[in-house]
Amino acid sequence: MSTVDNRYTLREFVEQTQQRDRGEGFFEMESPRILEVNLRNNYVWTKMGSMISYLGNIRFEREGVFDKGIGGFLKKAVTGEGARLTKANGTGKLYLADFGKKIQILRLENQEIVVNANDVLAFESHVTWDIKMMKRVSSMMAGGLFQMTLSGTGMVAITTHYEPLTLVVTPEQPVYTDPNATVAWSGTLSPNLKTDITFRSMIGRSSGESFQMEFIGNGFVVVQPFEEVYQAQG
Template identity: 80%
Template sequence: MSTADVDNRYTLREFVEQTRQRDRGQGIFEMESARLLEVNLNGMVWTKMGSMVSYLGNIKFEREGVFEKGLGGFLKKAVTGEGAKLTKASGQGRLYLADYGKKVQILKLENESIVVNGNDILAFEPTIEWDIKMMKRVSSMLAGGLFQVNLQGTGLVAITTHYEPLTLVVTPDNPVYTDPNATVAWSGTLEPNLRTDVSLKTFFGRGSGESFQMEFRGNGFVVIQPYEEFYHAEA
């Protein structure tokens, strides 16, 4: 390869061509790259607060209102501080979402339910019913708390993971135990319990997260990531 050929690879024109946006015709949720989600918006979509990195067109952003889930939801938030992580994006245009360079996974629910760690939700369609809850038993052990987003219905959901996710199948004969900081999502058929391992607490010290595990029993699946994510309380 000649010097001229090498130099042509690094021109500004070549850079723009290699990195420019491309419409792949994949629908409302489109993988622009492994870590960047394009939303072809014509209406409304729910997004994680702070995940917008760019948009084209006429799009309006609104933080989830205190009465969005009714008076009961308002009273719950007043007590727990829940529900501070979602933004409603409305209008027409292209919206680009990302979350600290984490990998994006698109899931299609078909009258199904899934529970996602609040740190790992990126976006979902308005056809999906949702609720935000705090896992109080786990949150008491973790700084900043641990919120979960319960999603149910039919539509698209985008979640994020640090590196490649791994899905573990749960059966009545094979329960699954996970580190809360590495747990991304689980099927709506499962209800996790907090399990304390006294031997691990003794070995690692009382402050070790290793001594607390999420226990999943029944029929379903659990998604984990090869990374321990630590949680920070939202203002």
């Protein structure tokens, strides 16, 4: 006599994967790779192209090229899609994701963090932001070395490939990282580009074996077990 196997029914699938309200506030982790943003007649800045679904009345507006002034326009002209933002405004539930990357929610309390521009998923409207490029970086390396500085008080969501690792930096213990595996660092740090090889040997190489980011001072650095390679875009 056969028995009915209820493990794979549509009903069970819906129950296991359906959206759930957890009452966690403005940012809510719907899953490790999907962020829910609860809008109530306000707005949030999101990475362009990260919206996968929404409920309610939400309008989307691409950030104007001159929203951050002429300097901001020139920065965005060379940072590519990774640094471009969309303003989601209204009331409802907004769902964001970025190529299945893992999402980390951070609460800033009058603090500053610097994040690889491509790894910023979303942040609250009252968080101050700016785009910067590492000093002394040649154009051949610039594709993945743009960062977004986020400061103030509010929620920020960033993404990582797989599980991140946070390393503590002290004056006695500097930290060296592969630029393509570096996700974020505390605003108290100003990294330097470090290399011990000649310019000729760097031609055609883009990995951390060629050059490293050097962090000295007091703070932390977040890295991921994955090397992202970017191409600068016009």
